[in-house]
Amino acid sequence: xxxxxxxxxxxxxxxxxxxxxxxxxxxxxxxxxxxxxxxxxxxxxxxxxxxxxxxxxxxxxxxxxxxxxxxxxxxxxxxxxxxxxxxxxxxxxxxxxxxxxxxxxxxxxxxxxxxxxxxxxxxxxxxxxxxxxxxxxxxxxxxxxxxxxxxxxxxxxxxxxxxxxxxxxxxxxxxxxxxxxxxxxxxxxxxxxxxxxxxxxxxxxxxxxxxxxxxxxxxxxxxxxxxxxxxxxxxxxxxxxxxxxxxxxxxxxxxxxxxxxxxxxxxxxxxxxxxxxxxxxxxxxxxxxxxxxxxxxxxxxxxxxxxxxxxxxxxxxxxxxxxxxxxxxxxxxxxxxxxxx
Ligand code: AHG
Ligand code: MN
Ligand code: MN
Numbered sequence: 431x432x433x434x435x436x437x438x439x440x441x442x443x444x445x446x447x448x449x450x451x452x453x454x455x456x457x458x459x460x461x462x463x464x465x466x467x468x469x470x471x472x473x474x475x476x477x478x479x480x481x482x483x484x485x486x487x488x489x490x491x492x493x494x495x496x497x498x499x500x501x502x503x504x505x506x507x508x509x510x511x512x513x514x515x516x517x518x519x520x521x522x523x524x525x526x527x528x529x530x531x532x533x534x535x536x537x538x539x540x541x542x543x544x545x546x547x548x549x550x551x552x553x554x555x556x557x558x559x560x561x562x563x564x565x566x567x568x569x570x571x572x573x574x575x576x577x578x579x580x581x582x583x584x585x586x587x588x589x590x591x592x593x594x595x596x597x598x599x600x601x602x603x604x605x606x607x608x609x610x611x612x613x614x615x616x617x618x619x620x621x622x623x624x625x626x627x628x629x630x631x632x633x634x635x636x637x638x639x640x641x642x643x644x645x646x647x648x649x650x651x652x653x654x655x656x657x658x659x660x661x662x663x664x665x666x667x668x669x670x671x672x673x674x675x676x677x678x679x680x681x682x683x684x685x686x687x688x689x690x691x692x693x694x695x696x697x698x699x700x701x702x703x704x705x706x707x708x709x710x711x712x713x714x715x716x717x718x719x720x721x722x723x724x725x726x727x728x729x730x731x732x733x734x735x736x737x738x739x740x741x742x743x744x745x746x747x748x749x750x751x752x753x754x755x756x757x758x759x760x761x762x763x764x765x766x767x768x769x770x771x
Contacts, residue, residue, distance in 0.1 A: 438622050439461075439462075443458045444458060446458075456539065457517075457590065457607070461605070464511065464543075468601075470511070471547070474504075492525075493706075500551065501551050505523050508523065513532055513536060514536045514537075516536065516539050517539040519541065521542070522545075522582045523709070529582055531577070532576065540568060541569065541590070542581045543566055544566075544567075544708050545562065546562065546563040546709035549561045549679045550676060558680075559599075559675060559680040561594050561677060561678075563594040564594070565589055565713040565716070566589060570584065579740070583738070583740070586707075586715055589733075591606065592712070592713035593606070596679050604627070606716060606720040608720055610630075611717055613627030614627075630686055630721050632685070632686050632723040632750055634722075636749065637689070638670060638673050638688060639673075639691050640672070640693065641657070641674060641694070648697035648699050651767075653693075653695055653757070655760055656757050656760035656761070673690075678694070678705060678710055682714045685749040686717070689750040690753055691749035691753040691754055692746075692748050695746075695747070702744060703727075703746065708742070711744045711748075714748060715732035715733050719733065723754070724748070724751045725746065726748075726754060727745045727746060
């Protein structure tokens with residue numbers, strides 16, 4: 431019989447905590463509660479083709495985008511699973527304009543949870559991978575009262591843990607508490623996340639770029655030049671392959687495993703890009719850095735951006751360290767040329 435250890439998410443979290451004698455167990459319990467919500471969402475995502483849940487709800491979220499039913503279902507599941515555990519003082523979701531308080535009849539805890547309940551929602555109807563992203567901070571405000579907006583607006587490097595789930599050909603949860611990154615595949619027959627990727631390390635360089643090339647016309651000249659450079663054939667490792675799912679979680683997950691670079695840049699139509707700093711960029715930046723990669727907005731580290739608004743956006747360049755440094759160089763050099771001319 432194989433000697434491989436059968437490691438559930440639960441056991442992995444508990445064993446990780448044993449290495450930190452000062453830990454109270456609260457974060458472990460929080461993650462266990464979260465895992466339940468993620469399993470429920472996974473189940474619903476898999477059923478989405480069978481039940482009358484597809485299609486627009488007919489409302490728009492705070493970003494002015496159409497909200498699909500599954501987005502709201504995932505949002506509600508996250509809230510319901512996390513409101514009463516006594517671990518959180520506040521939550522915020524991509525699907526809700528304001529911070530979300532813990533109902534007054536429940537205990538208030540020390541942690542802050544931010545989440546994108548369903549990422550890649552435009553892909554639902556086409557059966558393409560979608561996901562959920564979460565980000566956990568320690569509360570900043572003093573006392574045991576309700577959390578505040580300031581508790582949510584922390585710089586990304588202060589995250590205690592972050593993770594995402596991809597509902598793909600299988601459901602995988604990838605998470606990091608800062609030291610290393612582990613992936614757990616959901617075994618649907620027993621309803622457990624089982625450790626399948628014990629120590630994810632991103633290659634220093636990849637051969638794949640990932641960007642919505644339809645926006646080419648609106649890009650910075652440095653980015654245009656960089657993509658053309660990747661397509662040249664007379665350089666070692668070139669031309670790069672192009673892959674773009676259109677669900678950030680899936681594109682980032684592939685980038686983490688295979689290397690390369692995922693980009694959602696600013697452009698002349700969207701000066702801050704599209705992706706949201708608190709729900710999308712920070713958690714994947716935290717995970718990617720913990721796996722040995724790099725994540726910037728083209729100029730500065732995503733994790734050092736000081737957030738001003740709950741729903742603010744940021745450009746993002748994320749992936750293999752050498753690839754991200756290279757795109758930054760192209761942007762910088764083109765910018766210097768523009769300034770000089
Ligand atoms: P969400 O479904 O949470 O609104 O996020 C969609 C995002 C992200 O998943 C993806 O990378 C990006 O939108 C794709 O945008 P484009 O269609 O502009 O390429
Ligand atoms: Mn999203
Ligand atoms: Mn979303």
